[in-house]
Amino acid sequence: MTAEQVARSAREASNVLQTVTSAQKSAVLKRIKQVLEERRESIVEANRADKEAAQKEVEAGRLSASLFKRLDIEGAGGEKYATLLQGVDDVDSIPDPIGQVTMARRLDNNLDLYRVVCPVGVCLVIFEARPEVVVNIACLAIKSGNAAILKGGKEANRTNQALADAIQYAIATAPAPPGTQTAFPERAVQVVSTRDEINSLLDMDRYVDLVIPRGSNSLVRHIQNNTRIPVLGHADGICSTYLDASADVGKAVHTVVDAKTNYPAACNATETLLVHAAVVDTVFVPVAKALLAAGVRIHADERSLKAIEGAGAARESPELVFQATDSDFGHEYTDLDIAVRVVDSLDAAIDHINAHGSKHTDAIITEDRASAEWFMRRVDAAGVYWNASTRFADGFRYGFGAEIGVSTNKTHARGPAGLEGLTIYKYRLFGDGQGAGDFGVGPGKHSFLHEDIPLESVRGRFVL
Amino acid sequence: MTAEQVARSAREASNVLQTVTSAQKSAVLKRIKQVLEERRESIVEANRADKEAAQKEVEAGRLSASLFKRLDIEGAGGEKYATLLQGVDDVDSIPDPIGQVTMARRLDNNLDLYRVVCPVGVCLVIFEARPEVVVNIACLAIKSGNAAILKGGKEANRTNQALADAIQYAIATAPAPPGTQTAFPERAVQVVSTRDEINSLLDMDRYVDLVIPRGSNSLVRHIQNNTRIPVLGHADGICSTYLDASADVGKAVHTVVDAKTNYPAACNATETLLVHAAVVDTVFVPVAKALLAAGVRIHADERSLKAIEGAGAARESPELVFQATDSDFGHEYTDLDIAVRVVDSLDAAIDHINAHGSKHTDAIITEDRASAEWFMRRVDAAGVYWNASTRFADGFRYGFGAEIGVSTNKTHARGPAGLEGLTIYKYRLFGDGQGAGDFGVGPGKHSFLHEDIPLESVRGRFVL
Numbered sequence: 001m002t003a004e005q006v007a008r009s010a011r012e013a014s015n016v017l018q019t020v021t022s023a024q025k026s027a028v029l030k031r032i033k034q035v036l037e038e039r040r041e042s043i044v045e046a047n048r049a050d051k052e053a054a055q056k057e058v059e060a061g062r063l064s065a066s067l068f069k070r071l072d073i074e075g076a077g078g079e080k081y082a083t084l085l086q087g088v089d090d091v092d093s094i095p096d097p098i099g100q101v102t103m104a105r106r107l108d109n110n111l112d113l114y115r116v117v118c119p120v121g122v123c124l125v126i127f128e129a130r131p132e133v134v135v136n137i138a139c140l141a142i143k144s145g146n147a148a149i150l151k152g153g154k155e156a157n158r159t160n161q162a163l164a165d166a167i168q169y170a171i172a173t174a175p176a177p178p179g180t181q182t183a184f185p186e187r188a189v190q191v192v193s194t195r196d197e198i199n200s201l202l203d204m205d206r207y208v209d210l211v212i213p214r215g216s217n218s219l220v221r222h223i224q225n226n227t228r229i230p231v232l233g234h235a236d237g238i239c240s241t242y243l244d245a246s247a248d249v250g251k252a253v254h255t256v257v258d259a260k261t262n263y264p265a266a267c268n269a270t271e272t273l274l275v276h277a278a279v280v281d282t283v284f285v286p287v288a289k290a291l292l293a294a295g296v297r298i299h300a301d302e303r304s305l306k307a308i309e310g311a312g313a314a315r316e317s318p319e320l321v322f323q324a325t326d327s328d329f330g331h332e333y334t335d336l337d338i339a340v341r342v343v344d345s346l347d348a349a350i351d352h353i354n355a356h357g358s359k360h361t362d363a364i365i366t367e368d369r370a371s372a373e374w375f376m377r378r379v380d381a382a383g384v385y386w387n388a389s390t391r392f393a394d395g396f397r398y399g400f401g402a403e404i405g406v407s408t409n410k411t412h413a414r415g416p417a418g419l420e421g422l423t424i425y426k427y428r429l430f431g432d433g434q435g436a437g438d439f440g441v442g443p444g445k446h447s448f449l450h451e452d453i454p455l456e457s458v459r460g461r462f463v464l
Numbered sequence: 465m466t467a468e469q470v471a472r473s474a475r476e477a478s479n480v481l482q483t484v485t486s487a488q489k490s491a492v493l494k495r496i497k498q499v500l501e502e503r504r505e506s507i508v509e510a511n512r513a514d515k516e517a518a519q520k521e522v523e524a525g526r527l528s529a530s531l532f533k534r535l536d537i538e539g540a541g542g543e544k545y546a547t548l549l550q551g552v553d554d555v556d557s558i559p560d561p562i563g564q565v566t567m568a569r570r571l572d573n574n575l576d577l578y579r580v581v582c583p584v585g586v587c588l589v590i591f592e593a594r595p596e597v598v599v600n601i602a603c604l605a606i607k608s609g610n611a612a613i614l615k616g617g618k619e620a621n622r623t624n625q626a627l628a629d630a631i632q633y634a635i636a637t638a639p640a641p642p643g644t645q646t647a648f649p650e651r652a653v654q655v656v657s658t659r660d661e662i663n664s665l666l667d668m669d670r671y672v673d674l675v676i677p678r679g680s681n682s683l684v685r686h687i688q689n690n691t692r693i694p695v696l697g698h699a700d701g702i703c704s705t706y707l708d709a710s711a712d713v714g715k716a717v718h719t720v721v722d723a724k725t726n727y728p729a730a731c732n733a734t735e736t737l738l739v740h741a742a743v744v745d746t747v748f749v750p751v752a753k754a755l756l757a758a759g760v761r762i763h764a765d766e767r768s769l770k771a772i773e774g775a776g777a778a779r780e781s782p783e784l785v786f787q788a789t790d791s792d793f794g795h796e797y798t799d800l801d802i803a804v805r806v807v808d809s810l811d812a813a814i815d816h817i818n819a820h821g822s823k824h825t826d827a828i829i830t831e832d833r834a835s836a837e838w839f840m841r842r843v844d845a846a847g848v849y850w851n852a853s854t855r856f857a858d859g860f861r862y863g864f865g866a867e868i869g870v871s872t873n874k875t876h877a878r879g880p881a882g883l884e885g886l887t888i889y890k891y892r893l894f895g896d897g898q899g900a901g902d903f904g905v906g907p908g909k910h911s912f913l914h915e916d917i918p919l920e921s922v923r924g925r926f927v928l
Contacts, residue, residue: 015818019841105863111852113862120874121844209874228688230875251897258899354479365897376892377483380585388575388895397900398577398891399569399914410584410673411694411876415891427862427879428840431852433715433829435722436861450863 003200006149006190007207010122013185014147017119022096023177024184025142029092031174032139033085035166040081046162047073047131054155063155070129071156084132091139094401097423098145104453108439108446110432112453115425119145121209123422124201126151126223128215131159137212138167138189140402144422149201149208150191157193164191202227210422212405217332232421234408236332236358237267239390242274242349242375244366247283251387252365253290258389259363261294265334267406268361268393272329273340274349275304280342285311288340292317296336299324303342330356346371350378357381359408361393361415382408382415467664470613470654471671474586477649478611481583486560487641488648489606493556495638496603497549499630504545510626511537511595518619527619534593535620548596555603558865561887562609568917572903572910574896576917579889583609585673587886588665590615590687592679595623601676602631602653604866608886613665613672614655621657628655666691674886676869681796696885698872700796700822701731703854706738706813706839708830711747715851716829717754722853723827725758729798731870732825732847732857736793737804738813739768744806749775752804756781760800763788767806794820810835814842821845823872825857825879846872846879 057063074081103115123146127133141148152160167189211231213223220235243252259270275284299322314321328339343349353362361383364375376384383393395403400418407413413421439446521527538545567579587610591597605612616624631653675695677687684699723734739748763786778785792803807813817826825847828839840848847857859867864882871877877885903910
């Protein structure tokens with residue numbers, strides 16, 4: 001199939017998906033789990049072939065070891081495959097967002113307006129390496145009634161295709177629950193495998209409604225720069241933690257070490273540490289010692305460097321301390337590195353973050369509620385935290401049951417996006433033959449009532 | 465100022481706007497109304513100069529009479545200026561959306577997550593002719609805490625600048641209510657006047673968060689094609705009304721005549737009439753007669769043309785009946801023209817709309833609830849109506865108190881967008897020094913609680 005045919009089939013599938021029921025979606029998800037269990041051997045086989053080919057690329061220096069590691073779908077004791085299967089159950093158990101009424105208003109007698117949640121439509125998801133994303137995204141798309149076109153890393157082509165085949169087979173063979181009006185469309189989930197296809201699809205805004213890139217900065221930026229379709233995601237994750245004048249030293253040490261070392265490659269790891277001048281010696285120095293003890297390289301500005309040296313904090317590991325340059329701020333290390341700058345006020349910290357951050361997640365460590373509130377209001381980011389590690393910015397930690405990505409957009413979905421990020425709404429108006437000209441001033445004309453209809457009374461009204 | 469300076473000042477203003485209070489915003493709106501009253505004469509003067517220059521353009525055939533008419537800000541009896549002033553009051557009286565909590569969840573003891581509504585940031589609004597839009601959009605931006613950069617039609621440059629000056633003066637001289645922490649930023653509202661500035665601004669996604677074009681198809685399409693910033697709006701308004709097999713003839717006549725003739729230039733006017741084959745003679749013919757009587761030109765496909773001719777419906781006005789060509793479908797006439805196609809089933813009507821419509825607003829006329837529900841689920845449009853004119857698609861008719869535009873996007877805001885379209889949210893996390901590594905499996909590790917916090921209990925929690 002050409003990219004255009006894939007896109008058109010996805011659109012057709014999306015049209016049909018508007019009328020599948022929650023029961024149908026659940027039946028398909030259960031069947032997907034079954035088929036993934038049944039076909040485990042052949043999927044693992046395909047994965048082995050991918051890994052063998054990739055191994056040669058690693059040996060030739062064309063593929064990184066970390067990328068290679070993420071290619072594996074089984075895990076040493078099969079735990080990765082078990083997690084993949086559990087993920088299908090998890091998505092199945094999330095409440096169905098589709099059909100919920102989020103606004104109801106009586107415009108006039110016999111003229112009722114409802115705002116009803118519906119799927120976005122067709123989503124193009126582009127990711128690297130980890131083939132389990134195929135299953136994860138397919139399940140989220142199915143649950144939210146979206147058609148998905150998936151493109152994984154080429155290293156995982158065989159695995160991706162085997163997983164997609166399993167999913168399409170599951171869709172085709174899922175039982176139809178009572179009340180089914182439309183067959184579940186097989187093309188709800190499709191896989192493409194070449195970069196050319198992606199470039200074509202990024203042009204097809206008539207068919208594709210949303211692009212979700214999950215991968216490196218450069219992948220996301222390339223996509224953002226090459227499509228008019230809305231992109232949900234983030235390129236940089238430049239998160240800051242600010243140690244305020246009244247920071248508690250214990251909380252500072254614990255949250256900063258966690259934010260930097262818990263998973264340094266994650267987008268929600270702290271890259272920049274801002275320190276109020278008043279607590280450089282009292283709070284920052286203990287934090288610096290703890291970071292150095294954890295093997296973190298500190299890129300310190302003049303004032304913080306002086307404090308580290310003055311306290312002899314780097315005595316045991318001088319190789320971990322560097323003089324920061326301007327380029328250290330606004331840089332995502334994705335490694336055990338942190339940039340440190342001393343600021344003279346809370347507002348200077350806020351201004352630094354708004355100028356150099358990536359609007360992802362920023363934290364203040366302080367015992368002063370007024371400072372915390374001011375920081376959380378003034379910092380323009382998806383997540384603004386008080387006395388907590390930036391690492392909490394995650395759909396699962398937020399309790400969403402799923403995460404389609406973390407968005408630094410200022411529209412649609414912001415921050416960790418759960419299933420809601422794959423939904424929008426439509427307005428359904430129930431009339432009795434009215435025209436707009438019936439309303440206005442004059443004899444026989446109506447006036448709008450605009451009475452809110454209690455949402456409790458319409459709960460379940462549009463649940464399919 | 466260069467376009468970049470304008471954009472940067474807007475971003476700085478936006479940062480400050482995060483902490484202005486509802487009382488401040490209200491004080492500024494009241495002051496704007498006052499200043500617009502005080503400066504009425506000089507504003508009308510500027511408008512007169514614009515009109516005189518435009519009159520010459522009309523005479524030279526370079527400006528249309530309808531555009532010229534929309535330039536006027538006063539109205540023959542001053543009613544347009546009165547409406548403009550009333551509009552300021554109306555925006556002031558809308559409840560403040562900022563600071564509302566839309567989700568609250570206890571992740572663990574002393575670790576509470578709140579999703580709080582906040583302004584989008586910096587909005588670039590591009591419109592044609594009607595200078596009162598300056599006031600309207602400025603007020604909506606102020607109410608929602610956004611910084612606005614406005615660009616109007618060049619014919620109205622003097623008026624636009626006089627209005628913007630009045631607004632900036634009002635901001636600078638508005639009284640500061642008790643509790644004010646930050647002065648209201650004067651550059652919250654700025655005006656630019658050249659196309660070059662717009663082209664530069666459309667490139668500045670670091671400063672501008674949202675573009676709202678209000679004007680002709682070609683303006684909107686030009687902007688959509690020339691920016692990576694999210695665009696809220698619609699190019700085409702190709703709305704359809706479908707007369708189902710069980711349509712009531714009275715409702716059909718009333719809604720279709722209204723949808724076509726109430727305001728043919730509007731984006732929510734019906735452009736296409738679809739007719740089930742079973743009711744061509746019984747329902748469509750009376751509708752056609754009523755349309756012809758109202759002076760509507762009918763572009764009929766073969767079957768509907770035959771019905772019109774067979775019934776002698778066009779006897780009095782044969783000049784109003786045309787044979788439709790393919791290009792009539794999916795075309796926005798913005799005039800007293802309608803395309804008619806006969807279809808053999810409800811699904812054929814739905815398929816036609818999903819293929820040719822612009823996802824704006826589509827209606828079904830039927831007495832059959834099952835058909836209506838099916839139509840409203842399957843048609844992929846911002847508005848799906850049952851027995852009502854497509855002309856109801858409008859923020860004021862929906863009771864939003866304001867409209868920033870009608871969006872045919874599938875993300876962020878869909879359909880008539882009120883103040884909500886200018887808002888997004890951020891996550892505020894209130895911790896006690898926790899790190900993500902404190903959670904998990906093992907001795908001393910915590911599990912997430914993920915308990916919903918009742919929204920009633922946090923109402924007003926973040927209202928400034």
